[in-house]
Amino acid sequence: MPELPEVEVVRRGLVSWVRGRTIDFVDVLDARSIRRHALGPGDFIGNLEGAVVADVVRRGKFLWMPLLDSSPGAPERVGGSPHPSVALMAHLGMSGQLLMQDPDVPDEKHLKVRLRLSARDGMPEQLRFVDQRIFGGLFVTSLVPTEDGGPGGLAESPLPLIAEEAAHIARDPLDPNFSFDLFYRRLRKRKTGLKRALLDQGLVSGIGNIYADEALWRARLHYARPTDTLRRSEAERVLQSAREVMVDALAAGGTSFDSLYVNVNGASGYFDRSLNAYGREGEPCARCAAAGIHATIRREQFMNRSSHTCPVCQPRPRNGRW
């Protein structure tokens, strides 16, 4: 569910609560939520207990916390300075939440993993992973060198390392180091539709079904537009649209339709009110209405999910163009 703005809201919320704290106890309530940790719950817990959370960083929708071993003489102390080599990875999937909670707060219905952190004045004790659909999960992974300078995201980590499972993910459009030239070159080589390309995290990260539909609407482009016919100006337009809609969503605390997406303090974002296409089936297209034209947002199945378009200002491409 959560796309870049929602994950970034979570990252920002998390960092001040957890940075520098030690993970004292770990409780895995549902092993399915750590199924990507191949060595199982015992190994997962063993890796985390006693570790210090060094930071919270993100690449696309992948979020991770580099860990320092708090024991003396730990192997990752390179050159006398702490240097994380492993991280706690989190992906929220469709319904995952990371919540900071006091110990007296009753367990959430879909609580999957509980981390008890070292005491800090005025800070909640627990970091909880809650996930209804279990498409998300936690696992411990290695930090590996990255060619392109760091994990990316909006708050660049000084560490030129990236979590192994996020290494194949491209930078996101809000990342200062995002390369439009590289994106456009790779886009033109694809033989696919524009929305499928926008959702391909290896090409550009952070965009999901909501912001893909919104970016396409803002750019007045159809989801099935063949990528190999896309002009540079059109690619720039859709990228810039994605940037604008995600910046606006970030400022609004993300998009929430229900209690499934909340920040680390349990609060919903309110960007759903600003959506122009996603979830607006049957409603008038705001841009057409402003021009005195009557047009209705349409929902169609594409890639086994819903796509929302205005049939008037986002016409279906013909002969590879429009």
Place this chain on the structure above:
DNA sequence: AACGCGACCTGCGAGC
């Protein structure tokens, strides 16, 4: 190599 589909899950609202 790249594309595109099915699988992985639970829960909710609509319709009968």
Place this chain on the structure above:
DNA sequence: TGCTCGCAGGTCGCGT
């Protein structure tokens, strides 16, 4: 009341 169906923000792996 209770059933079935369709729908939901994502990613991965496999067959073509």
